Each structure stands twice: as structure tokens, then as C-alpha cells.
Amino acid sequence: MKPFVTLSTRACPLPVANVDTDQLIPARFMKQPRSAGYGAFLLHDLRREPGNAAAVLDDPRHAGAQVLVARRNFGCGSSREAAVYALADHGIRCVIAPSFGDIFASNAVKNGLLPARLPEEQVDELLQDALVLGGGPIEVDLPSQTIRVGNKVFAFEIEPVWKTQLVNGWDDIDMTRSYAAEIERFAAQDAAARPWAAPAG
Amino acid sequence: MADTARTIIDKIWDAHAITTREDGQSLLWVDRHLLHEGSFLAFDQLAAREARVARPDLTFGVADHYVPTRNRDAIVPEIRGMVEQLVGNCAEHGITLFGLDDRRQGIVHVTMPAQGLTLPGLIVVCGDSHTSTHGALGAYAFGIGASEVAHVMMTQTIWQKRPRRMRISVDGRLPPGSTAKDIALTVIARIGTDGAQGHAIEFAGSAIRGLSMEGRLTLCNLSIEAGGRLGLVAPDETTFAYLRGRPFAPRGDAFERAVEDWRALASDRDAPFDREVVLDAASIAPTVTWGTSPEQALPIAATVPDPDRVADHGSAQAVRDALAYMGLTPGMALGDIRIDRVFIGSCTNSRIEDLRAAAAVLAGRRAAVPGLVSPGSSQVKRQAEEEGLDRIFRDAGLEWVESGCSMCVGMNGDIVPPGERCASTTNRNFKGRQGPGARTHLMSPAMVAAAAIAGRLTDMRPLLAGRTP
């Protein structure tokens, strides 16, 4: 996984709450292998809905933006990791919101995408900032957990474990394999302690 | 530690923690890993690492998300490919699969518990957010993403942070006509779709104890719509009676031994919860959603909200946006909302009791709109046919089809056409969930049946007068 340290880019303001994973990628687009690329499906239907805020993705001022700013409960709903693939393949590397769906946030980190939590008022401020609205520069610094827009600096929150993982580009599976002996020991003890836990039949 | 009062959530957690790192992450043992067609992304990750499934004996697959519910002999190649991928991957790794022609085929969250694969005290994971359903049996069950699915495949473990604990207590008696679905929608409307974020929920109280296992499955299924990591109900006599004799459940002495262990899972009297929510069962009425989020739910006698009366700007905007998508006017009575079709199915409400409840309303009547009834599993389908429920649905003018995720998710051919409005027993009224431009109203099976007859949303209680639900 590619490490995430700092990001100097532009932002897309998406002033919508409860952006669910069905919006991020409608289910009908999930039949293809990851290698085929999921970027074109990001917010596929919302982008095409007349007057919807998601049209910002196609606004030339925000072309190439790697940050998305949204309201509370971003990524709620289904566990589809394809929602993260759509964001990542579109080029988004960080989503800023007051809160995230639990499974979404975990999926994001596994793909090197930073879910940065800012208090509601500060997200509002970002969503109304002339620089953000105009596609001006934004900087995200993960080690110091700060976001800089013009002369404003915001401190964001992230689970410490996720921060470590993102900064180092660590992969869970390699880490878990170093616990192979413990896992084996646990499995043996557990099979004796809970004989009923194995599927009968 | 031994004499500290613990919740059921902590007890299961502690029994599965292989190791806990300084940063608070624990490596948990996984007892059951459930797969479906969508698992291909994880199998691809496995293949890229040339890895094997560590414990195929604890891994079970079923075809549900993409399976067609009609004309299974003439499946379009793209969909057939999705099912065949699952068949191939399961065969390669020695995983038991309930495929299209298996008598046990059905929606993963309907058929696995019915097979006795879900047991109290187990950790169950699946690449599907409604895995929370299995909590009804007292299991610690949650949905995971594709990378985590690959991790579980390779190691039979998963890294997790201990969740905060929330107890939702519902005491008293539910009024006639109110169901587990109404409890869930009422809870979600009250705490919001992110109300339980970061929390594991224990459902408790006399009204929960009074629910059948099927009602508990519906309730726990919807805990993800409140943002919860999972939802569960402590196992009791209802649970044990449900499990006895199921194909994969322990047998004989092993079962009795298990029941002893299961009884000890209940939360200790003074166990601390990080958050408590209390509801009075008597206040829960048949409820429907009007918007595009499950939190936008109201009792059927209510009216559609007026965004001009919503104080907070962001919320008013959300109401306005939902009303525009749903094609509704502020202040109109929910009972005046005309519908174009109905759907009875999905892992939320497609079990035999759900079908019986809908049939009780529909018996001897005609639906004013078309609709689809898809039983939750092939087993449920057979049982319903033995009971003659299929005839009631057919005689009412509804289509009786095979089991699968069907019209819940708009990815297998069953969709609500653009702009049409569907009364549905499913779990998500998100924009486009049932197909691009589809408008979804969530409610219980009996409420959907009533809507079918009236051609609009309506209170089913008058229609049930003098009938046994």
C-alpha cells in the first residue's frame, strides 16, 4: 500500500450528509475486477441528477482534486469496498467529514484513503471557504493531523492505529502472519474449550 | 478482571481475543466466515498473493446477490458469470457452497441461521453489512469489506478495536399490528442513521424477549441502519428452542453442554454500557419511511414533513432533497401516497413468519398494483408452498418467484423502474437502491400487503380485523 504522509492538492466541496455507499457506487457497477478501474462509477447517478451537489466532480475548477469535503455520516450503508475503489480510482486520497460509516472508514484505510474527521462547524467553514469553493489549494498533513487552507489551519482526528498504518503504508496481512504461532495456539485451546463451536454435519 | 461485571459484548470479545496490541487493536478469532458472489474481489486478492483459504471448514458460501429469481434456465451471461465465479472459487478452496440448485440456497442472512451455522457466542463475519442479522442468536456478527474478507480467508482472524457498548431497551407490550420492523424504524428515526456509530448494540427489555427468533433477526438486521457495528440479543429459551435439531447445530450431549455455556453469555447485572436508549413498546406504531434515508421514518398516521419548519439549515436541505427525489409535497398525509408496485423479500423480512403476516392481510383480496414476493430461502419457499401461501399471493395478483436478494439491491435483474414508487419490506430506501430513479418506502410485510390492496400507503390494522396475523 502507498504510504500517506502529506498531500498538496485541491478540494471538492460536497455539502451533503449521509452520502451512502449506494450513491458512491450503485450496485450494478460492481461486477468487474478491480484492475478494470472503478473511477468512472464514482457518484455515478448523483452526478447526473439535475441540480445535485455531486455535479461538483465534473466542474473544471475542481478537476484533479484529491480531497472531498462532505457532511456527517459519509459512507454509511453497505460494506462494499467498491465505494472506496471508486473514490481512489477517481483520484481522491482524503475525505474530510464530521463522521464516517464504520465499515467505510476501515475499508478506506486499507486502500490508503484518509478518512479525516473534523467537527461539524469546521466542516461547514471549509464548505463555505472561498478558496475551497473556487478550487484553490489545500494541504493535508497526516503526521501533524492538520489541514491548511489559505491562512486557516484545522486539526483533524483519526484513529491512532489507522494513522500509523497510513503513514507507513502497512499491510494487515503481513502483520498478522507474524502472529501465526499465537493463532495456532489459540485455535487449539479454543477447540478444546468450545467443542460445540465447530459446525456439525 | 474476573469479578468485573461484563456485557455479553465484552464476554464474546474476551473469548476471541488472541492478542491485543498496545494501540488497542485486538486480533480476534473468527468462527464462521460467510461468502457470496461479491466475494470475488477478495478471492482475487488471494490469488494475487497465491494464498489459500486457511479454514475452509469454517467458511460457507451461498449464491444470493446476483441470482435471478425467474427463468433460471436462461440467465444472462454477465450474471451467470458472477455465480460461476463463486462456484469456481469455492471448489478450488474446498468451501461448502449452497449453489443455485442446492436445497439450502437462499439469502446468506436467512439461510445460514436456519441451517444452524450461526450459534450464540460465535464471531461471524461476511462481506455484507447486514451480517448484523446473525446477532439475533446471540452471535457477535458484523459486516466487513473485501480486504478484510481476504484477511479472514488467509488467517481466520480479524483486527478490531473494542467497540463502545450501547443498550437499547424496549419494555412493555407492542400494540397489535406493530412488529420488529416497526421497533427498528422507530429506533433509527429516534437516534439517526449514525446514532450507534462505533457501538455494538445489545437489544434488551421485555418487548425484545417477547419477539420470536424471526422478529429478532429482523431487528438485528436493521442495526446497521442505525450505524451500529452490530446488534445482538442475549440467547434465551427462544434461541435454544430455535437451534435444537438444525443441521449444523451441535447435537445430543454437545448441545446440552453448549446451552450451559450460552446461558453464561448474558450481560451481568451491573455491566456498564457506554450509552443507554429506552423505548416504551406501547408507543410503537406501524411505521413507514417517506424519504431517502431509513431515519426518515414516521408512524403511518403522520404527514410528510415540511422543510420550512425544520430549524437546522443542513437538515432542511436534506428534507427538501429527499422530498424532491421522492416526488412528495410537504404536509401531505402518508396515507395519501400512491404506489406503483410492492416488493416482499430481502434478508430483513422474507422468512416464513413474514410471509404468513403478509398473506394474512392478502388472503381473499386483490392487489391494486403489481408486485413480487421472493422468499428468503429455497427452504422458506418450499414451506410457504406447503402452507398454501404462494396461492394467496398469486390469487392476489402478485408474482411468486425464487429466492435471492432480488429487488432489494437492483443488481440481479429485479428492479423498480425509474420514477416508480415501491412499498417494500427491505432495509434501504437510498436513492436508486432498487434501481436508478426508484422510490422506496420501507415498512413491515403486513403493511406492504395492505399497501398492495389499497394502491397507496395505508394502515394495515383495519384490514386485519377479524383475521389471525
Ligand code: SF4
Ligand atoms: S437482501 Fe439486500 S440487504 Fe440483504 S444481503 Fe441481499 S442485498 Fe444485502
